[in-house]
Amino acid sequence: MNVKSRAFAGALVGAAALSLSVMAPVASADPAAGDYRVLAGVGSDTTQDVMNGLGESVDGGTLIASYDATGTSPIKTREDGCEIARPNGSSQGITALNNDIDAGTGCLDFARSSRGVQTAGTDLTWIPFASDKLKMAVRQDGPLVGVNFTTAQLKAIYECTVTSVNGNPVTPLVPQSGSGTRSFFLTQIGNPTLGSCVGTMQEHDGRALTSAAHIAPYSVAKYTAQTGGLIEDVHGATVLNTIDGGEYSRPVYNVVETARLSEAGIAGTFVGAGSKVCQDTATIEVYGFGTVSDCGSTSLKGEN
Structure with a gap:
């Protein structure tokens, strides 16, 4: 069973519990103009859509306001x-939250993050709620379809010391700066020093792969929701x-x-x-994410 089929087979069990509004395509995570909710959050592109779904599902759409990573600013x-200013990605979201705390303005309550702690400390808490x-x-019309990339191979590709796979050219793309x-x-691939061959793209936007040689890391949850017509x-x-016969797994957080x-x-x-987000597993799963046994844990702390 392929990734899309596997994710949606599990999601369909919980889908019946969702309202039709959650099942409809989502244009933007931003609440409508004038819709100011109790908790406001920004940050990760990876989790913006599932947090939009939770924003509509939890407490009848009155509690969580989640603002997209991209859009007008x-x-x-x-x-x-x-x-x-609209933060684009996990790190920008966390920085915006830190700035808000330092200024005492009370404009933000949480940051979405698809990466963990980068600097030790205790000021912020990363609360896991799902897995990705x-x-x-790769392009479906190109020669790289079906290639099982290895971690060592990817490190060399992003260092630009390997420029072809199975005799076919490969050109790596990486998400924008600040992306979780x-x-x-x-x-995961060993913190390579990026070579000059590496291009930049908005994460999880496959339209950026314009060449048969392009490759890029991509969230399975985002891909599942995109190709399934949910977003x-x-x-x-x-x-x-x-990658290495499977994939890289990661928790995702609200900070x-x-x-x-x-x-x-x-x-x-x-x-x-027992929190409202952790209890809404149907919404989490229908957006292609998995549930986590430590949902709601407050053990992970840091500065950014």
């Missing part, structure tokens, strides 16, 4: 003030290839200020297995 998260997988996207997928992927389909002409963990709104929404 600035965004406005509160009725009074709180116009901020990463594979390599970029950070996670490069760590805007920007997978282009891509298919997903395995909050550690000092606010005991607040009723934060705790009830994100903290513990």
Whole structure:
């Protein structure tokens, strides 16, 4: 059974519990103008759509406001003030949350993140809520379809010391700076020094693969939701290839200020297995993500 079939077979079990609004394609995670909810978050492209689904599903769409990684900027998260530049990706989202905490403006409550802690500390807490997988996207009309990339091979490709696979040219693309997928992927392949052959793309937008030689890391959850018609389909002409015979697995998080963990709104929404986000497994699964046994854990802390 292929990735798409496997993910949707599991998702269909929970789909009956979802409202029709969750099953409909999602154009943007941004709430409508003037719709200011209790908790506002920004950051990861990987999890923006599932957090949009949770935003509509949990408490009837009144609790969670999640703003897309891309779109018009600035965004406005509160009725009074709180116009901020739109953060694109996990690291920019976490930086925006840190800046908001330092300024005491109260414009943000959480940051979406598809990568873990980069700097040790205790100011922020990474709360896992789902799992994702990463594979390599290639063009379906090119000669790289079916290639099982190895970790060592990918490191050399991104260092530009390997420029062909099975005699076919290969040109690597990497997500934009600040992307959690970029950070996670490069760590998985050994933190290579990127060579001059490496191009940059908006993560999980397969339309950027314009050459038969292009390859790029791609979220399986995003691909499943795109090709399944749940969200805007920007997978282009891509298919997903395995890495080391499988894929890289990773948890995804909502990051909050550690000092606010005991607040009723934060705790009830994100903290513990009984939290509203952790309990809504149907929404999490229908967007292609897996559930995690430590959903709601507050053990992972850091600065950024």
